[in-house]
Amino acid sequence: MPTPPDAIGFTQDPLDRMSEKRDDETFLASLSEDAATRFLLFANNNVPLFKRADGHDPLFLAHEAAQFGTPLQTVLLGRDADRRALFACSVDTTAEAAADALPGASVEAIELRPVAMQGLVAPPLVSALGEARSMLDWHRRHRFCANCGNPTDSAGAGWRRICGQCGAQHFPRVDPVVIMLVTDGERCLLGRQPQFATGMYSALAGFIEPGETFEHAVYREVLEEAGIRCADVRYFASQPWPFPSSLMIGCFARATDTEITVDEKELEDARWFSRDEVRAMLDGTHPQGLNAPKAFAIAHHLLKAFVEGD
Ligand SMILES: [Zn+2]
Known part of the structure; x- marks a missing residue:
């Protein structure tokens, strides 16, 4: 039996998900204020945004992310090999509006599939973008309780949704x-x-x-x-x-x-x-x-x- 390669897309250098910290509000607040923290932004149609210079940079600083307004959804993805926390945020923008959102920088919305296929970003970032895309897509499609039909709210740093009416908890599915x-x-x-x-x-x-x-x-x-x-x-x-x-x-x-x-x-x-x-x-x-x-x-x-x- 051959050894599975480590070069399969979306599998390289997975983040430390810090799942035990997802309900620690003090810890989450400290990450939001940490200058090392980075934000992966997705337009509300689930397309990742990239700062364009020499290459494609999906890692936005807090003050850059703030230019896109209050996120529709935020998920703590985890910590990368450099111990930086990464958050995924769905922002209410279109590709056209995002292009000029940052003063002095151009921003491009590119579907994740060609990003992965063409290797536009390093493999560990492809993995993080994949995790982010699945999670934000789940939130976008699970705003209502499958049990009783009432609206649900995000909890646990974005890793579950809770129904305000019947109390049912909903978890992201694979x-x-x-x-x-x-x-x-x-x-x-x-x-x-x-x-x-x-x-x-x-x-x-x-x-x-x-x-x-x-x-x-x-x-x-x-x-x-x-x-x-x-x-x-x-x-x-x-x-x-x-x-x-x-x-x-x-x-x-x-x-x-x-x-x-x-x-x-x-x-x-x-x-x-x-x-x-x-x-x-x-x-x-x-x-x-x-x-x-x-x-x-x-x-x-x-x-x-x-x-x-x-
Ligand atoms: Zn319910």
Whole structure:
């Protein structure tokens, strides 16, 4: 079994979340006043803001963050490797209004996916932005109690919401997804969804349903999408995927038959690929221009491990 790489996007240098401090109001107030504290700002449509100079800087100082008005939501993300506290803030602005919000500096709103894909910021910041995006998106979509329908309020430094009417507590959720590379020993099974970029094939994936283990979800999804039965599911690595809040559980599985029947509601195509073909797809040298997900996605690392001889 290959060692999972440390280069998977959104996984590098996770913050110290200081979860035991989330209800310590004195501590939280001291962080807000600490000059080292930094703020990751998101426009209210969940797009991160960057100060533009030589590069893309998502770390706003307190007085810079204040230029965007009182945040709609604040979450304590944690402390980084330099022991600076990072907060995520949703601010009530648009990309156009944000551009000129800071005197003497330009600000740009860029969706997180291209930021991660193109490596516009260092990997630890990609991880922090991912955590921030999932949390702010959760707050934006959970303003009302799922139990009684009344408004809820943020508590615990942004890590739960409480209903003022019935007292129910609501916690941020993570949706588990299995992503699996099915092999028959020499070849692997890849599929193409209609919305993929031209020529791209990737590992099959699907949400885990209530009552399923991740192994059962792998068997079901592969059978549904490609008509292939498989066995011997082996865990590889996982990846938080903040669109909006999934956890990708990367696995290998062994096919026990090879006759593909594509579910055309889910996939445009599914095929077996040899190691040489996958190597060419990862290198960008495939003769038909077929390609595979980039290194920030866990699928890339499953394919790389397969090519390297898993
Ligand atoms: Zn309620």
